[in-house]
Amino acid sequence: MFKRLALGDESALDQIVKKYWHELLTRVFRILRNRYWAEEVLMDVFLELWKQRLKVGFMKYPHTWLHKVANNKAVDRFRKEFAHLSDSLEEVVETVNEQSPEEEMDSKEMKNIMASAIDQLPPAEKKVYVLRTVEGWPVKEIAAALGRSTNTIRNELANSRKSIQKIISNYLHLLLF
Structure with missing residues (x-):
């Protein structure tokens, strides 16, 4: 043929x-x-x-x-x-429950902190984190789409979560002390 x-x-x-x-x-x-x-x-x-x-x-x-x-x-x-996905980062931390004005203020602040933490990730980790947490893609499909091994994707996910946790922890530490 x-x-x-x-x-x-x-x-x-x-x-x-x-x-x-x-x-x-x-x-x-x-x-x-x-x-x-x-x-x-x-x-x-x-x-x-x-x-x-x-x-x-x-x-x-x-x-x-x-x-x-x-x-x-x-x-x-x-x-x-994917370039358009970064516009939807706010969806990561969107709240569904009705809240009091104080809770709403805290929620908005937490959204901002979370969005800021995600934005501070290295580009490769940010892509992987958004695809996994926002889009709900399985690790294998992320690996295939990005041309990386599943172990690399898992490592990048773990690193991104640690980085986000550290950023949020530092911010809360500053607030409390």
Whole structure:
């Protein structure tokens, strides 16, 4: 199929899309967790395949190229969309219960402290912390999306929690003494 594609056979592209669509969609969806984005990424992948058909058509393992391009494009899309997540940091500490004016004041102050603590994290730890606590992503999916090992993600989560705890502890110490 890929050799026919290299020769410009559009029906070969249709066959490749039919053969790999579901497999790649599953892979990309695991990273993005959004079907619409995943489908957009796949359209880009197959467009790239058509553009690179001469190169890809004569590769020994062209399906590996497809998987790599799909993964890279999904991670790029993830990074693009992640830039908007930092705007929603206030959701991390949002309170649902009705509160007295004093409690509301304390809650707002705690939100500000928490948001400030999160903002002080190194960028890598901040990404991991927000994805895990705000978005609720499993560690394995964060690792796949960021191209890191699950142990690295767990370490970054632990470090970010320690850092946040230390920042909050220092702030409360200043308040009390």
